[in-house]
Amino acid sequence: MIEFQEVSKIYTHDSIALDNVSFHIKPKEFVSIIGASGAGKTTLLKLLMAEEKPSSGNVFFESADVHALSLGDLYKIRRKMGAIFQDFKLLPTKTVFENIAFILEIADHHTDKEIEADTFQILELVGLGNKTSYFPSDLSAGERQRVAIARAIVNHPDVILADEPTGNLDPLNTKDIVDLLIKINEMGTTVILTTHNKDIVNSLQKRVITLEKGKIVRDNHTGAYLI
Amino acid sequence: MNSQLKRILKYGLIGFWRNGWISIAAIFTMVLALFVIGSLIFSSALFNSTLERIKNKVDISVYFKDATEEKDIIAVKEILSSLPQVKEADYVSRQRALDEFREKHKNNALIIQSLDELGSNPFKANINIKAKDPAYYEAISKFLNEGEFSGAIEKINYYQNKAVIERLSEILDVSQRTGFIAGLILAFIAVSVTFNTIRLAIYNSREEIKVMRLVGASNNFVRGPFLFEGALYGLISGFIALIIFLPLTYWLGPKTLAFFGGPNIYDYYLANFLRFFLILVIGGAFLGVISSLIATFRYLKD
Incomplete structure (x- = not known):
């Protein structure tokens, strides 16, 4: 489903984010990507979303080379990926409701009524049913993170890309979010999670890819956090 | 498509409203620019009729x-x-x-x-x-x-x-050309000020544009609301300029008539109202849309 073929990303010659990385992720997998800060985890997700271009190598998503796609096709691929960004990347001038509804509106598959119903439902699910008309700046970090998650899952993507989704959260919120990701995965969605939270990875008992200085140093099927 | 268009217009309107100060600043600048363009038309009417009168002498x-x-x-x-x-x-x-x-x-x-x-x-x-x-x-x-x-x-x-006629003819030629070039330069300045104001307004939203694209919005869906906002800036500014010219020309009309010997610019304004409407309101909206189109282009190209 997702394949990295000998992918390198070199910013400057002494700043190599990814160095000849290859791996394959099958549908419905739950993969944790771990490593220290600067190991290349975020770059990896950016390359998959075609937010950045690789210096060499190819990235495939559902057999399409994402960096060979035209602008007219790229956004369609992105609609199949639900991304949860480290810095949330919510739309600051849109309300919580609009941030979620926007995802359904751009797809143009739903009527306004359906969009409203789906949006309220997903916001109830993440516990923000009472804050739909708030702006992101009015929310706490944990609440923003939940909006980001709601946005990522609302249109039932094929894969969830979660970049340090628990980085800013207290342990209680962290557990909620990890449980939510597990639930999404059990319902059949592929999940890629980057983190440096040891407890999460150890509790998951799922596949773990370990990055170190841009290289894959370990790829275990039921891995633990070993650095 | 219809519902998409409706959504684009909705977000354009929301953006216009929520970016209140930016919208006001953009409209203010555009009113000034359109006012300059309108004034150029009045000046050229006065200037040409004066030249015509001299020529006739x-x-x-x-x-x-x-x-x-x-x-x-x-x-x-x-x-x-x-x-x-x-x-x-x-x-x-x-x-x-x-x-x-x-x-x-x-x-x-x-x-x-x-x-x-x-x-x-x-x-x-x-x-x-x-x-x-x-x-x-x-x-x-x-x-x-x-x-x-x-x-x-x-x-x-x-x-x-002979000498007097040739000299006069030369002066008329030069003043006509100078007037035209000065008008062109002023119009160019007015247009570029508008363009840059809209560009700044959109620059302010560059991160948002990036996020919208990352979550799968097509370029048209991202750009649409900005084009509509640009059109709104132009329409509103055009109407404001159109309204400002009414009392202004009413007040200046008799003075220009006395000073230049005609035409009375208030009468001229009313007689050419449709033309002014097209240039200020429709032209303003067009300018807003084109400026937004060019300004968003750089954030949507890759």
């Missing part, structure tokens, strides 16, 4: 020898009228010249008395010629001098006034 007369028969003079007049450079050729008979002179100086006893003492009519029959452009007088005079009827011509007063 220039004419030449060709005087005929006393022995020339009237039908020959009228024949020359017909030929002159048919020339493409000639706007007007007016035959003035000896009697008419005398009458006009008497009428003009009827209050001056000395002149009338001298004329009476003279006994005969001292005036010559002539044709008064107005060219479409002062630059043509040279060619018209030459044509008369070298034509078959040159023998009947006593004199052409162009040659006495």
